[in-house]
Amino acid sequence: MRRVVVTGLGLVTPLGGDVETSWANLIAGKSGAGQITRFDTKDQKCTIACEVKPADHEYGFDPNKRVDHKVQRQVDPFIIYGIDAAGQALEDAGIGELTYEQSTRIGCSIGSGIGGLPGIASESLVCENKGPGRVSPHFVHGRLINLISGQVSIKYGLRGPNHAVVTACSTGAHAIGDAARMIAADDADIMLAGGAEGAICPLGIAGFAQARALATEFNDRPEQASRPYDKDRDGFVMGEGAGVLVLEEYEHAKARGAKIYAEVIGYGLSGDAYHVTAPHPDGDGAYRSMEMAIRKSGLKPEDIDYINAHGTSTMADMIELGATQRLFGKDLGGASMSSTKSAIGHLLGGAGAVESIFCILAMRDQIVPPTLNLENPDEGAEGVDLVPLKAKKREVRAVLNNSFGFGGTNASLVMRKI
Amino acid sequence: MSETAERVKKIVVEHLGVEAEKVTEDASFIDDLGADSLDIVELVMAFEEEFGVEIPDDAAEKITTVKDAISYIDSHKG
Numbered sequence: 001m002r003r004v005v006v007t008g009l010g011l012v013t014p015l016g017g018d019v020e021t022s023w024a025n026l027i028a029g030k031s032g033a034g035q036i037t038r039f040d041t042k043d044q045k046c047t048i049a050c051e052v053k054p055a056d057h058e059y060g061f062d063p064n065k066r067v068d069h070k071v072q073r074q075v076d077p078f079i080i081y082g083i084d085a086a087g088q089a090l091e092d093a094g095i096g097e098l099t100y101e102q103s104t105r106i107g108c109s110i111g112s113g114i115g116g117l118p119g120i121a122s123e124s125l126v127c128e129n130k131g132p133g134r135v136s137p138h139f140v141h142g143r144l145i146n147l148i149s150g151q152v153s154i155k156y157g158l159r160g161p162n163h164a165v166v167t168a169c170s171t172g173a174h175a176i177g178d179a180a181r182m183i184a185a186d187d188a189d190i191m192l193a194g195g196a197e198g199a200i201c202p203l204g205i206a207g208f209a210q211a212r213a214l215a216t217e218f219n220d221r222p223e224q225a226s227r228p229y230d231k232d233r234d235g236f237v238m239g240e241g242a243g244v245l246v247l248e249e250y251e252h253a254k255a256r257g258a259k260i261y262a263e264v265i266g267y268g269l270s271g272d273a274y275h276v277t278a279p280h281p282d283g284d285g286a287y288r289s290m291e292m293a294i295r296k297s298g299l300k301p302e303d304i305d306y307i308n309a310h311g312t313s314t315m316a317d318m319i320e321l322g323a324t325q326r327l328f329g330k331d332l333g334g335a336s337m338s339s340t341k342s343a344i345g346h347l348l349g350g351a352g353a354v355e356s357i358f359c360i361l362a363m364r365d366q367i368v369p370p371t372l373n374l375e376n377p378d379e380g381a382e383g384v385d386l387v388p389l390k391a392k393k394r395e396v397r398a399v400l401n402n403s404f405g406f407g408g409t410n411a412s413l414v415m416r417k418i
Numbered sequence: 419m420s421e422t423a424e425r426v427k428k429i430v431v432e433h434l435g436v437e438a439e440k441v442t443e444d445a446s447f448i449d450d451l452g453a454d455s456l457d458i459v460e461l462v463m464a465f466e467e468e469f470g471v472e473i474p475d476d477a478a479e480k481i482t483t484v485k486d487a488i489s490y491i492d493s494h495k496g
Binding site for chain 1: 433452456460
């Protein structure tokens with residue numbers, strides 16, 4: 001079996017326009033939450049989000065670094081975030097000029113959960129109010145989910161598999177797992193894998209609020225709103241951004257002297273077959289997803305030192321924790337488990353990829369990021385290290401990342417240091 | 419430069435993200451300014467909005483340079 005390692009990372013998050021800024025702010029315990037600035041939130045039940053900050057902000061994102069002006073005008077934010085994160089990852093991996101033969105062995109699998117909702121919403125008003133003849137000729141390909149992979153392949157000349165996962169909030173994790181399998185199956189030597197989201201718009205916030213998924217009691221205290229496992233949690237805070245990893249076949253990476261961050265050793269997937277938005281109360285799907293990932297990795301649960309939880313700050317947190325305890329033991333076998341959604345919000349289709357990058361950096365720096373706002377843990381969390389409030393130095397040899405999505409779709413990834 | 423020319427050039431700079439000096443009257447949208455066929459559709463729509471003119475598809479197909487656009491607009495605007 002061909003082994004798959006991670007050789008490049010790229011991030012655009014509410015805590016930074018690149019990997020190191022995002023990570024430093026995360027470890028420092030900063031929150032990316034605030035009042036929504038993009039639109040008037042009058043009459044919205046939820047008025048807060050974790051927005052990617054503008055370029056002039058202390059930890060803002062400058063789209064002009066890697067995305068052409070013309071493309072920026074034509075596409076939705078999730079595509080801009082995805083192109084930039086992919087560019088960062090390629091630069092980090094030292095992949096530049098390619099021969100034609102090399103380019104046919106490098107592919108893209110960068111997905112999104114929602115896609116171009118802001119653009120669909122605004123262009124539908126143009127169609128309605130000004131007529132079909134005023135709809136932009138760039139409307140369709142500026143909104144389609146696979147157009148991160150499409151744009152990135154065109155910009156960097158990547159002629160390998162071109163794919164895009166769409167599994168709601170599991171997208172990022174599925175994209176990495178599936179891309180790793182494409183490398184293992186010899187479809188490619190290198191894959192850009194990850195996810196992106198940019199759905200902070202009136203329709204996106206209203207839709208999730210109406211589904212009773214968003215925090216609505218913290219509009220006056222945005223930084224306290226995302227509080228996974230805390231007794232006072234009442235929903236998630238929407239985030240946005242992108243995470244993209246360069247996955248590479250191990251011998252290929254070694255041969256070119258690439259820096260190797262981690263090895264992807266386990267991937268688990270399952271379906272709940274239960275409800276469109278609520279997880280199975282027993283955590284059955286989550287359990288089987290984690291169990292498969294660990295079984296495939298060849299590790300034992302006690303080998304995992306850090307778990308980056310799905311932990312959205314909803315009622316589902318305790319279901320995930322219960323399933324994890326069933327697999328790892330009441331105290332998680334000494335593993336630390338935190339939810340970084342407490343700091344950056346829920347990046348939906350980007351979450352699994354961004355959080356996998358945080359897992360990798362936890363192994364690199366031997367420190368685990370905190371669960372912010374965890375002041376009064378809910379019943380059932382006793383004896384579990386949920387890394388409340390502050391990052392924690394500890395040994396981190398292997399990690400598990402969980403992502404669960406609407407529709408009852410679950411994905412888990414296991415990675416280790418090599 | 420006529421007022422029409424100035425407004426046309428401003429739209430071209432904004433939509434195609436090119437430097438203003440490159441938008442000469444002889445510049446071809448595709449050969450000199452990096453536009454593709456969809457960009458031209460979008461530019462024509464922007465001209466229609468800006469100047470309140472209708473540019474039918476068969477006329478739009480003949481607009482290949484900055485000068486073509488200025489001439490069409492000047493001879494059709496109300």
